[in-house]
Amino acid sequence: MTGRSGDRVGAPFRFDYDSPVLRYGADCVADLADELDRQGFERALVVCGSTVGSTPAVMDPVRSGLGDKLADVFDGTTPEKRLSTALDARDAYREHDADVLVSLGGGSSLDVAKAVSVLAAGGHARDAAAQEFAETGTLSADGDLDPIVAVPTTLAGADLSVVAGLNAHPDSGLVDEAVSGGLSDRRLMPRAVCYDPALVATTPRDVLAGSAMNGFDKGIETLYAANATPVTDATAARGLGLFADGLRELGRGDVTVDTLEPVLEGLLLVQYGISRPDETTLSVIHAFGHGLTDGYAVQQGAAHAVVAPHVLRHLFAEVDGRRDLLADALGVGTADDPAEAVVEAVADVRDALGLPDSLEDVAGPEPDDFPAVAETVVEDAFAANAPRGLDLTTDDVEAILRAAY
Known part of the structure; x- marks a missing residue:
C-alpha cells in the first residue's frame, strides 16, 4: 500500500501498551477459575447490574466457572455509573475479603469496577472520596490497584481500556451538585478479558x-x-x-x-x-x-x-x-x-x-x-x-x- 493516499509507512511511531490476557471462545467462562488461579487470585467479587444479576442464563455459567473462587455478587451498577454505587461495591469487596473484581455486563459495570479498584487501593472514606471527586472530577490512589477481570456481555468495546467514566449526583447525599468526571490510569487495564459468544448470545x-x-x-x-x-x-x-x-x-x-x-x-x-x-x-x-x-x-x-x-x-x-x-x-x-x-x-x-x-x-x-x-x-x-x-x-x-x- 506504499504511496497510496493517507499511507504512513515509514513514519516514526511509539506504541506503549499493556495487553491483558485475552480469552476467547464459546463457553470460555467455564475457565474463569483457571484464569484466576493462574494469576494468583483467590476470591472474586462479581460486579454487574441488576438485570444481569437476575438472569440465570448469564449468572449460572459465571458462578459455575468461578466455582469456589466466587466470594459474592454485587448487582447494583447502573448506566449512570455513580460514585455512590462504586463506594457500595467497594464496601462489599472489603466485607467479603475479595482480591479480584470480575466485571460482568456492559461498559457501565466495567467502569464501576475500575472505580472500586481505585477506591479499594486508595482507602478513601466516603466523604473524602466525594470531596476529591467534587473538586477534581477524578479519584487518586498510590501503588498497585486491585485487579479486574472483565467479562463483557455487550459489544460496546469498553473492555481493553485504561479509562472509566464516573458521575456523582446530589441525591446520593455525597455532593451538593452533579459532577461528571472519570478515571484514567494505565493500572486500570483489566488483567484478563473473557470473550464468550455463548454468554453474549x-x-x-x-x-x-x-x-x-x-x-x-x-x-x-x-x-x-x-x-x-x-x-x-x-x-x-x-x-x-x-x-x-x-x-x-x-x-x-x-x-x-x-x-x-x-x-x-x-x-x-x-x-x-x-x-x-x-x-x-x-x-x-x-x-x-x-x-x-x-x-x-x-x-x-x-x-x-x-x-x-x-x-x-x-x-x-x-x-x-x-x-x-x-x-x-x-x-x-x-x-x-x-x-x-x-x-x-x-x-x-x-x-x-x-x-x-x-x-x-x-x-x-x-x-x-x-x-x-x-x-x-x-x-x-x-x-x-x-x-x-x-x-x-x-x-x-x-x-x-x-x-x-
Whole structure:
C-alpha cells in the first residue's frame, strides 16, 4: 500500500501498551477459575447490574466457572455509573475479603469496577472520596490497584481500556451538585478479558445492536486517528472486516453463537491498542457521542448510529482520512469513490442493525440545542485526536448535526 493516499509507512511511531490476557471462545467462562488461579487470585467479587444479576442464563455459567473462587455478587451498577454505587461495591469487596473484581455486563459495570479498584487501593472514606471527586472530577490512589477481570456481555468495546467514566449526583447525599468526571490510569487495564459468544448470545438483540455501533466506530476511528500506528492499523483493519460482515449477518439472522463469533473477534481486534497510557485512538465520532448524550436520554450507540455517516462525509470533504485503508477494511476498496463507499458501508451496517438514522427520531437535542452541543463536542478530549489537517469548529459541528436531523 506504499504511496497510496493517507499511507504512513515509514513514519516514526511509539506504541506503549499493556495487553491483558485475552480469552476467547464459546463457553470460555467455564475457565474463569483457571484464569484466576493462574494469576494468583483467590476470591472474586462479581460486579454487574441488576438485570444481569437476575438472569440465570448469564449468572449460572459465571458462578459455575468461578466455582469456589466466587466470594459474592454485587448487582447494583447502573448506566449512570455513580460514585455512590462504586463506594457500595467497594464496601462489599472489603466485607467479603475479595482480591479480584470480575466485571460482568456492559461498559457501565466495567467502569464501576475500575472505580472500586481505585477506591479499594486508595482507602478513601466516603466523604473524602466525594470531596476529591467534587473538586477534581477524578479519584487518586498510590501503588498497585486491585485487579479486574472483565467479562463483557455487550459489544460496546469498553473492555481493553485504561479509562472509566464516573458521575456523582446530589441525591446520593455525597455532593451538593452533579459532577461528571472519570478515571484514567494505565493500572486500570483489566488483567484478563473473557470473550464468550455463548454468554453474549443471552443479551437481547436491541441491546447488542446499540452497543455494536459504538464498538464498530472504534475501529473506524482507530484507522484515521492522528496517533494511529502500524500495530493498530493491522488489528483495526482486520477487526473492521470481521465486524462489518458479522453485524450485517447479526441484523439479518438470529442472535446465536455462530453469528456472534466473528463479531466478538472483530470487537476484540478493533479494541487492541486503542486505549494506551496518555493517549487513545478514539476521535471525533466519539466526541459527538459524548455531546449528544451529555444531558440527553439518547443511548450512545444510537447517537453513533445517527451521526457517524455525516461525520465521515464531512471529514472526507476536509482531509484524506485514510479513506483507502478504510475502504479496504470494509470490503469496498475497488469503489471509484472510496470516501463515499466508506460512508455507505457504515450506513449499511447501521441499517442492517435496525438503528435510527435521524436525530429527530431519538431522545436527543433539538435544533435550538445544537450550539451548546457543538461547544461540548469541540471541547471534548477525543476531538483533539482528529485526523491530521482537520480543524473541527462549532460551525462544522452544527452543520453536521443539522444534516443528521
